[in-house]
Amino acid sequence: MHLLKHILGLLFLLPTLLARTISIIDYLSTNPALSSLHPAMSQPVGFPEAFSQIPPNNFTFFAPNNPAFAHLSKNLKRHYTSSSRSGRAKLGNMLMHHYVPVDAYRRDSGVLCTDPFSRIHSGIFLFMGVKKVDGVCVINRRVKVVEGNIPVTGGLLHIVDGVLDPAGMFFDDEYVAPKIKQGYMAGRKLSY
Secondary structure, X not given: OHHHHHHHHHHHOHHHHHOOOOOHHHHHHHOHHHOOHHHHHOOOOOHHHHOOOOOOOEEEEEEEOHHHHHOOOHHHHHHHXXXXXXXXXXXXXXXXXXXXXXXXXXXXXXXXXXXXXXXXXOOOOOEEEEEEEOOEEEEOOOEEEEEEEEEEOOEEEEEEOOOOOHHHOOOOOOOOOXXXXXXXXXXXXXXX
């Protein structure tokens, strides 16, 4: 039944898909595997507008699936589901950690997920660790890309099986791991 709803939703958006102008928000609204993420994207101020438009640059977005949200600890759920200003800010910060501006990375390109552990800046300028393990792209040593290379307007979306909490950023080998070459991001000094 869920598959039928997903197919009907995609058929409804077929003209948009063919024109490659489906926004992240539109895609989330049609994919039942992301039904927990869709309402979360509408809570932080400005997110519905920002993620419904054609972005000025390419991007990569890691979209946590429903089981990822279901497995959040009580403490994180309390922070991310609060309708308070602080709760919305924490939710927005967490969601921006799933967003990699400027570059649309394919999971199988040999750039995003490689054999040596690498690091990449997220939309909040914190690092995410990425590595290919047994042919699967793994982020921060625990979150797996379960479906990838989904084209959305201006970028690529990868469905992941965990929430990338900014507090879970890796530190142990942050300065040893090679950086993935990224395009210019305002506010960040390029070292290459």
